[in-house]
Amino acid sequence: MPGWTKTYVRWIEALNYRVGRFAMYLLYAMMAILLWSSVTKFIHIPALWTLEMAQFTLVAYYMLGAPYSLQLGTNVRMDLLYSRFSPKGQAIWDVFTIFALMFYLGVMLYGAVDSTAYAIEFNERNPTAWRPPLWPIKVIISVSFLLMLLQASVHLIRDIAVIRGEEI
Amino acid sequence: MDYNLIALLMFSTMLLMMLTGQRVFGAIGFVAVVAAMALWGPGGTDMGFSAVMKLMKWTPLLTLPMFVYMGYVMSESRLAEDLYRMFHVWFGPMPGGLAIGTILLMVMISVMNGLSVAGMAIGATIALPELLRRNYDKLMISGVIQAGSSLGILIPPSVVLVLFSLIARQPVSELWLAGAVPGLLMAVLFIAYITIRCRLNPALAPAMSAAERAQITWPEKLRLLRAGLLPIFIFAAMMVPFLNGWASLTEASVIGALSAVLAAVVKRRFTWAVFETATRNTLAITVMFMLIITAALSFGAVFDGLGAGRAIENFFLKDLGLGPWQILILMQLSFLVMGMFLDDTAMLVIVAPVYVSLARALGFDMIWYGVLYTITCQIAYLTPPFGYNLFLMKAMAPPEFTLPVIYRSVFPFVLVMVLTLILVMVFPQLALWLPQTVLGR
Amino acid sequence: QETIKWRMQTYAGPALAEHVVKPAIDAFNTIANGQMEIELFYADQLVPTSELFRAMQNGTIDAVQSDDDSMASPTEVTVFGGYFPLGLRYSLDVPALFNEWGLNEIWGEEYAKVGVKHISAGSWDPCHFAMKEPVNSLADLQGKRVFTFPTAGRFLAQFGVVPVTVPWEDVEVAMQTGELDGIAWSGITEDYTVGWSKVAPYFLTNNISGAWIGHFFANMERWDAVPPHLQELLKVCFEQSHYYRQHWYWAGEAKLRVEGTDMQLTTIPDAEWAQVEAAAATFWDEIAAESETKAKVVEIIKKYNDTMTKAGRPYRYG
Ligand code: NA
Ligand code: NA
Numbered sequence: 023m024p025g026w027t028k029t030y031v032r033w034i035e036a037l038n039y040r041v042g043r044f045a046m047y048l049l050y051a052m053m054a055i056l057l058w059s060s061v062t063k064f065i066h067i068p069a070l071w072t073l074e075m076a077q078f079t080l081v082a083y084y085m086l087g088a089p090y091s092l093q094l095g096t097n098v099r100m101d102l103l104y105s106r107f108s109p110k111g112q113a114i115w116d117v118f119t120i121f122a123l124m125f126y127l128g129v130m131l132y133g134a135v136d137s138t139a140y141a142i143e144f145n146e147r148n149p150t151a152w153r154p155p156l157w158p159i160k161v162i163i164s165v166s167f168l169l170m171l172l173q174a175s176v177h178l179i180r181d182i183a184v185i186r187g188e189e190i
Numbered sequence: 191m192d193y194n195l196i197a198l199l200m201f202s203t204m205l206l207m208m209l210t211g212q213r214v215f216g217a218i219g220f221v222a223v224v225a226a227m228a229l230w231g232p233g234g235t236d237m238g239f240s241a242v243m244k245l246m247k248w249t250p251l252l253t254l255p256m257f258v259y260m261g262y263v264m265s266e267s268r269l270a271e272d273l274y275r276m277f278h279v280w281f282g283p284m285p286g287g288l289a290i291g292t293i294l295l296m297v298m299i300s301v302m303n304g305l306s307v308a309g310m311a312i313g314a315t316i317a318l319p320e321l322l323r324r325n326y327d328k329l330m331i332s333g334v335i336q337a338g339s340s341l342g343i344l345i346p347p348s349v350v351l352v353l354f355s356l357i358a359r360q361p362v363s364e365l366w367l368a369g370a371v372p373g374l375l376m377a378v379l380f381i382a383y384i385t386i387r388c389r390l391n392p393a394l395a396p397a398m399s400a401a402e403r404a405q406i407t408w409p410e411k412l413r414l415l416r417a418g419l420l421p422i423f424i425f426a427a428m429m430v431p432f433l434n435g436w437a438s439l440t441e442a443s444v445i446g447a448l449s450a451v452l453a454a455v456v457k458r459r460f461t462w463a464v465f466e467t468a469t470r471n472t473l474a475i476t477v478m479f480m481l482i483i484t485a486a487l488s489f490g491a492v493f494d495g496l497g498a499g500r501a502i503e504n505f506f507l508k509d510l511g512l513g514p515w516q517i518l519i520l521m522q523l524s525f526l527v528m529g530m531f532l533d534d535t536a537m538l539v540i541v542a543p544v545y546v547s548l549a550r551a552l553g554f555d556m557i558w559y560g561v562l563y564t565i566t567c568q569i570a571y572l573t574p575p576f577g578y579n580l581f582l583m584k585a586m587a588p589p590e591f592t593l594p595v596i597y598r599s600v601f602p603f604v605l606v607m608v609l610t611l612i613l614v615m616v617f618p619q620l621a622l623w624l625p626q627t628v629l630g631r
Numbered sequence: 632q633e634t635i636k637w638r639m640q641t642y643a644g645p646a647l648a649e650h651v652v653k654p655a656i657d658a659f660n661t662i663a664n665g666q667m668e669i670e671l672f673y674a675d676q677l678v679p680t681s682e683l684f685r686a687m688q689n690g691t692i693d694a695v696q697s698d699d700d701s702m703a704s705p706t707e708v709t710v711f712g713g714y715f716p717l718g719l720r721y722s723l724d725v726p727a728l729f730n731e732w733g734l735n736e737i738w739g740e741e742y743a744k745v746g747v748k749h750i751s752a753g754s755w756d757p758c759h760f761a762m763k764e765p766v767n768s769l770a771d772l773q774g775k776r777v778f779t780f781p782t783a784g785r786f787l788a789q790f791g792v793v794p795v796t797v798p799w800e801d802v803e804v805a806m807q808t809g810e811l812d813g814i815a816w817s818g819i820t821e822d823y824t825v826g827w828s829k830v831a832p833y834f835l836t837n838n839i840s841g842a843w844i845g846h847f848f849a850n851m852e853r854w855d856a857v858p859p860h861l862q863e864l865l866k867v868c869f870e871q872s873h874y875y876r877q878h879w880y881w882a883g884e885a886k887l888r889v890e891g892t893d894m895q896l897t898t899i900p901d902a903e904w905a906q907v908e909a910a911a912a913t914f915w916d917e918i919a920a921e922s923e924t925k926a927k928v929v930e931i932i933k934k935y936n937d938t939m940t941k942a943g944r945p946y947r948y949g
Contacts (some may be wrong), residue, residue, distance in 0.1 A: 046473045049255055056252070056444045060437055066774040068793045073249060073810070076440065081246050083255070084480040096474035097213040097481065100533065102575045117212065122207065123216030126238070126485070129223040133239025140685055144705035149606045149681055151784030151794030155559025163242055233691030237677075240686065244679040359800045361807035375658075386796065433811070439808040495677050497670065567695050618681060 023183050025190060031179055031190055034172045035093060041169060048083040052076055070152045078090020078159045085166035089173040091127035113184035116177070124174050138164050193501035200225055202367050202494055205531060214533045215478075218540075219485035226492045237495070241487035245480065249440060250352045250362060253304070255476040256443035257349055260424075261308025261342075262448040262468035264299070267459040270312045273298055273415035278320070279406050279446055282398035286326060286388030289334045289395050292317045293380050296338030297345065298421040300373065302450065304349035306571060306579055307475060309339025314586035322588075327394040329599040330387070332591055335581040337380060337603035340568040345373035347428065347446070349565050351620045352439075353483075353538055354560045358546045362439055363432070367625040372561055375620060376610040383606050423583040424449045433628070479535060486539035494538070508553060514552040521545050522566055522611070529570025534578060538567060558614075565611045572600040572607070632669040635667040635672035637693035637849075640683060642701050644800045644877040646825050650879055651755070655872035659864060667861050669694070674799045688746050693853045698845040700780045701799075707740040707924035711932075712757040714840035714883050717911035718932050720939065720947065723876055725754030732931050738846070741924065745854060750866060753873030754881040755843035756818030761831035763812050765897045769906065776888065778802050779815040783839060786914050787815065790907070795929045806830040815839065819891065820883030828893035836888075836898045839907070847872075 059072035089099055107115060138160040140146060147153040184190045200221060219238065226234035245251065264270055277291030284290065293423040295317065299309045313335035321331045321492035343350040346366035355362040388395045428446035431437035437445060454460040493499055496513050525545070528537055542563065549559045571579045583596050614620050641652045648671070650763075656671045678686040683702040686692040695702065699712025711718070719725065729735045730751040742749040758780075758897075766772060773791035784794025792815075797805050803826055805811045814822075814831055822828045847869045854862070888896060919929040939946040 042473070046469050049259065049472060052252065053444045053447065056441050058447075060441045060444075063441075063774075063776075064436075067223035068774055068776055070788070070793055073440075073618055073795065076252055077246050077249065080252055080255070081242070083473070084381070085242075087477045088481060091474050091477040092213075092482075094470075094474055097478050098533065098578070098581070099211050099213055100208040100217075100576050101211045101581075103209060112211075116194060117875070119207075119210045119212035119216075122210075122220040126216055126223055127237055129227070130219070130238050130242075133236050134242070135522045136236065137239060137682075137685065139244075146703065146705065149701060149703040150779060150796035151779075151782045151788055153781065153785075159246075161218060231690070231734045233686065233689040236689055240678040240682050240691075243682050244675060247675075247679055247681070249797060249801070249805070250808070356801070359804060361804045363807055435809045436884065438810045440810075491677050494672065627746060 023179070023186070023188050027179050027183075028190055031176050032151055034176050038089035038093055038169055038173050041094070045083055045086035045090065048079055048086075052079045052083065055079060060189040071154070073146060074150060074152055074154060078154075081159055082162050085163050086169075088166055092170060092173045092177070110184060110187075114180040116181045117185070120178050120181070123170060124178075127167055127171045127174060131164065131171060134160065134164040134167050154172050193497040194505070196225075196229065196496050197493070197498035197501050200496075200498060202487070203299050204489070214536060215481035215485040218256075218482070218489050218533075222485060222489040222492050225496065226488075229496055230492065234492075237492050238488045241484050241491065244487055244491075245484055248356050250356060251480075251483075252440040253347070253352055253443035254312065254349055254479060255432060255472050256440075256447040257304030257347055257401055257570065258307070258475045259468060259472040259602060260447045261299075261305060261311070262449045262471050263305030263447070263454055263460075263464065264302060265308050265311040265315065266464040266467050267454040267457070267461075269420065269450070269454055269457065269459065270295065270299060270316055270564045271341060272414065273420065274316050274320070276414040276417045279411055284385075285297070285392045285397045285399060286384045286395040287386070288317075288321055288331055289326065290381050292321070292334050293338045293377055296335075296341055297374070297377050298418070299339070300341040300345035301347075301425045302419050302446070303342055304344040304347045304352070305475075306339040306568075307582060308580040309342045310335065310579060310586060313339055313579050314583070318587060324398075325396055328591065328595055330384075330394050332587070332596050332599035333601075333603045334380075334384070336572055336583055336596075336600055337607070339631065340571050340579060340607075341373050341377060343568060343571075344369045344376065344561075344564050347443070348369055348564065349479075350538065350564050353535075354542065354546075354563055357542045358550075359540070359557050360556045360559060364625040364629060367628055368557045368561050368621040369564060371620050371624050372565065372610060372614050375613065376565075376607065379606045379610055380603065381600060387602075420453055424453065482533060482535045482610055483539050486536045489536075490540045490543055494543070499544055503548060503551070506548055514554070517552060518554065518615075521548065522562065522615075525566050526565075526569060526573070529566065529577075530573045531576055533576070534567055534570045537570065538563075550621075555618065555622065557625060558618045558621050561614055562611065565607060565614065569604055569607050569611070574600070632666065634665055635861070637667070637669045637853065638672060638677065638811070639694040639696065640672040640674075640677055640692050641696040642674050642680050642683065642698070642799060642841075643696075644825065647821060648673055650824065651876055652872060654875060655868045655924050658871065659868040662864060662868075663861060667857065669793065676874060680799065684747075687848060687850050690850050690853065692850075694847065694849040695940055696845065696847050698780070698843060700782050703781075704742075704747075705745060705894055707922055708738055708741050708928060710782045710918055710925070711928055712782075712846075713920055714783050714843060715932070716783060716786040716839050716914055717908055718843075718915075718936075720841040720936075722754040722881065724935070724939075725752060725842050725844050726873065728935055730929065732935055734928065734931065735926065742848065743851070746851045748849045748851050749853075750847040750849060751869050751873065752846045753869070753876060754885065755845055755876055756820055757838040757841045758843065759814060759818055759820075759838045760833075761814045761817075761827055761833035761894070762833040762835065763806065763823050763831055765833045765895070766813075766835050766899065767897050768899055769903055775812040776810070777813045777815050778805070778811050781814060786911070787839070789910060798829050803827060803830055817843075818880060818884050819887045819894065820880050823883070823887055823891060828891065832894055834888075834894040834896050836896050837907075 055072050055076045062069040141157040141160045146156045204221045223238045226237040274295050277294050281287035281291040296309050355365050419588040421629045427449040428442050432442035641648050643651055660668055683695055684704045687695045699709040738749045738879050769790055776793045776795045779794050915929050919926040
């Protein structure tokens with residue numbers, strides 16, 4: 023494989039690893055927010071922002087964690103036939119089917135960017151009393167889809183390498 | 191294009207895409223966005239993304255990572271070991287005793303987590319080696335662990351019932367309470383099956399030897415009973431504030447997760463490795479679920495918007511010319527068949543909206559239907575060729591548990607589950623009595 | 632000639648839509664006789680309500696029934712949609728304001744700017760609190776998590792109310808799971824129709840607005856592509872829908888207060904409620920200060936209310 027592919031793979035995987043490891047700990051942020059919500063309720067001054075903030079955190083948690091989960095290979099496949107192939111067979115097969123995944127991610131990215139642009143242009147706010155602006159979470163979603171797309175391209179390169187019998 | 195044709199086309203392409211072995215969320219999402227771009231008309235490209243925003247508003251989904259985390263803290267810190275030892279000592283002397291103990295362990299695990307994956311992990315790491323060491327039949331071992339762990343989604347708390355509550359717009363508290371009695375009934379029926387099988391063929395599950403039995407003293411037996419307090423503590427810490435309205439569902443799930451951590455800390459088992467693995471695996475499982483749900487929501491909305499949802503409703507309600515019960519049975523059967531081949535979570539999100547509105551149109555009780563639905567999901571987890579528990583079993587068990595062994599092992603247990611399903615269908619009070627009594631519905 | 636097909640999403644769930652929109656759509660489809668067909672979708676069915684406006688602007692959805700506030704439309708008039716605090720007394724105030732006092736023109740212009748056709752405005756019910764626990768004074772509202780409209784929520788926060796927004800369809804469940812203590816969203820007819828009366832046994836007779844303002848909208852391009860006779864038919868059917876709501880809600884509000892068995896009535900005394908009315912006057916001024924268009928609408932609403940007060944009974948009492 024050309025040298026640049028190796029650099030590309032290394033960089034993207036390192037990036038997604040770090041983003042994913044960061045996202046992983048947002049679980050505890052979610053817990054803290056919801057606990058705080060309980061506390062404020064207990065002292066009869068429920069906070070206005072906790073539920074929405076927890077929702078945003080959940081979205082950031084699983085969206086930013088998604089590229090890392092692709093890396094970990096933890097997204098379930100219906101591998102009745104697939105699992106019977108040799109590694110090379112799987113790679114050949116994946117080179118084709120990964121385009122379906124990339125197409126889906128591409129359309130999602132398009133939708134996310136479109137929606138983010140709208141949120142910024144009109145300063146869109148969540149229709150609630152707290153009225154937080156929506157662009158930050160939409161930017162996070164857009165970035166996540168981009169990172170997933172990049173991670174998928176890494177899988178494609180790795181598959182091609184396997185087919186050519188090379189190491190990456 | 192004809193609505194029936196669209197329905198058929200979308201479903202068959204989805205099935206085909208899944209067969210390619212590509213990640214399930216990618217397969218479903220791909221069909222959804224392609225169908226939207228080809229058939230929706232202008233603006234169809236946005237249908238994929240809008241599911242992300244829809245999901246964000248589904249507040250109860252905040253419980254998903256919490257219930258998953260609880261399960262991982264429990265399995266990684268081996269909190270269930272004492273619990274298993276308890277059942278071992280008390281039930282070991284009977285033929286099939288350890289298998290019965292495993293089912294009871296699974297019931298305890300089920301009250302502390304919302305999915306079947308924790309039960310599978312605990313079953314594979316704690317129960318399985320012990321059962322093998324005692325020369326239990328492989329089919330029996332594999333079946334007990336898979337069937338037992340599936341109780342995690344029927345006995346509260348249950349993530350599947352949370353999803354159902356979102357789709358059917360029914361209170362999750364009622365659904366959870368409704369799942370409790372059928373869940374326990376199913377456990378009892380599993381035990382009855384194990385007992386009968388082992389009486390007929392004691393070689394399947396050798397009882398503990400007399401010498402070993404003599405070693406276990408009564409004080410130890412009683413001491414081990416204390417292990418049973420753990421699930422009671424965690425369950426109570428979570429459910430009491432929730433059912434009394436002191437904490438909301440999402441807050442209760444955090445209390446549950448933290449109780450599990452507290453228990454592990456008290457037992458000095460909350461190591462860095464436990465923390466790291468539980469945190470990472472929770473992310474992995476949550477991402478897996480959320481991505482599938484997102485794709486399936488897009489699929490469902492596109493399916494609806496193209497008129498295919500209505501085509502299915504018309505097919506069941508008008509074209510078939512059947513009575514409500516016949517339609518209900520047909521729906522359950524078709525769901526069982528689909529559960530064999532398709533991803534269970536995706537099925538829930540895609541098929542449930544259609545079936546729920548059908549069941550409602552037919553005048554059935556939605557809480558009761560939620561329980562039927564969950565049992566069907568449990569069966570889908572276990573029925574070959576595709577099912578979460580089957581995959582998890584293959585991934586977690588030693589190599590001698592080959593796919594054929596795993597496939598064959600679930601057969602009798604699936605029959606017991608179908609029996610439970612029939613019992614709940616014939617006697618709705620099995621599901622409805624508890625919520626009616628507790629919540630006075 | 633091929634049938635023109637529209638997808639319309641309402642912000643109401645199926646139970647409520649049975650009254651507030653479905654009869655008009657069924658009537659339209661029957662009369663249009665195959666020339667045009669509207670397929671009706673309920674709250675959050677195709678897109679979440681918060682994305683509804685965007686979806687209509689993009690043409691993902693052809694037409695929408697909603698108030699401005701819930702669907703977060705990016706216009707100057709959004710705050711007036713749903714319930715503008717203490718702005719209206721009776722449901723007939725809405726068609727009067729829109730048809731006779733000039734609001735139709737303002738709405739039409741504002742929506743045209745963002746590529747949307749404002750077809751017509753109609754009125755629904757008054758906005759009352761339906762609560763888990765009885766409310767007899769303003770102090771009883773302190774710390775209560777209440778499902779309400781964004782603008783109403785902004786206004787009510789000063790009385791210690793914690794406004795919570797969940798998808799409309801999840802309200803009943805959220806009441807039961809403890810996410811909510813109450814609902815400030817509708818009159819008693821809707822409470823009974825959608826089943827909220829079962830989870831919120833106390834009905835506060837004071838309302839924060841006497842009538843809801845909601846509309847039918849369409850994507851501008853799609854609207855322009857419809858031939859004039861069908862445009863006219865759409866308008867007529869939607870007017871009919873507004874009319875249906877006028878009598879359906881009006882009849883229900885009185886009947887259910889007297890004959891309903893699920894909900895007990897509670898009241899905050901007029902003298903104390905005057906604080907809320909005073910706060911509303913301040914709130915109006917705050918809104919008016921935000922932009923020229925908003926100032927214009929507030930001005931119209933003020934003038935209208937002055938006229939009603941001067942006219943006396945039966946337009947205004949006390
Ligand atoms: Na459970
Ligand atoms: Na299956």
